[in-house]
Amino acid sequence: MSDPKAMNLRFPDPAQRAAIAAAAKQAGVSMQEYILSAAYDRATAVERRFLEGFRASMAHSGAAFSAEPSGVDPDSEQRVAEAEARRDLDRRERGHAA
Numbered sequence: 001m002s003d004p005k006a007m008n009l010r011f012p013d014p015a016q017r018a019a020i021a022a023a024a025k026q027a028g029v030s031m032q033e034y035i036l037s038a039a040y041d042r043a044t045a046v047e048r049r050f051l052e053g054f055r056a057s058m059a060h061s062g063a064a065f066s067a068e069p070s071g072v073d074p075d076s077e078q079r080v081a082e083a084e085a086r087r088d089l090d091r092r093e094r095g096h097a098a
Contacts, residue, residue: 009035 009031011017024034 009017011020020034021031024031027034029037
């Protein structure tokens with residue numbers, strides 16, 4: 001009976017299996033651990049590249065939006081007026097609730 005936790009390590013290319021076995025032995029780990037570690041390293045490298053690209057895109061987008069103000073981005077005077085209107089509305093609503 002085989003161990004259900006064991007990973008099936010069949011390689012169609014005997015040279016590939018030998019290379020992986022030698023690398024695992026040199027690293028002092030089992031072939032399974034070596035392969036899983038390599039897969040994890042590759043996945044996290046892909047994630048890091050994605051996040052770096054995403055951050056660069058966000059920086060580029062942020063710079064583009066800050067370079068030219070639009071109607072979507074209110075200026076400080078408009079923000080103050082909106083905050084005052086919100087406070088006034090909140091006071092009126094509290095007055096009706098009392």
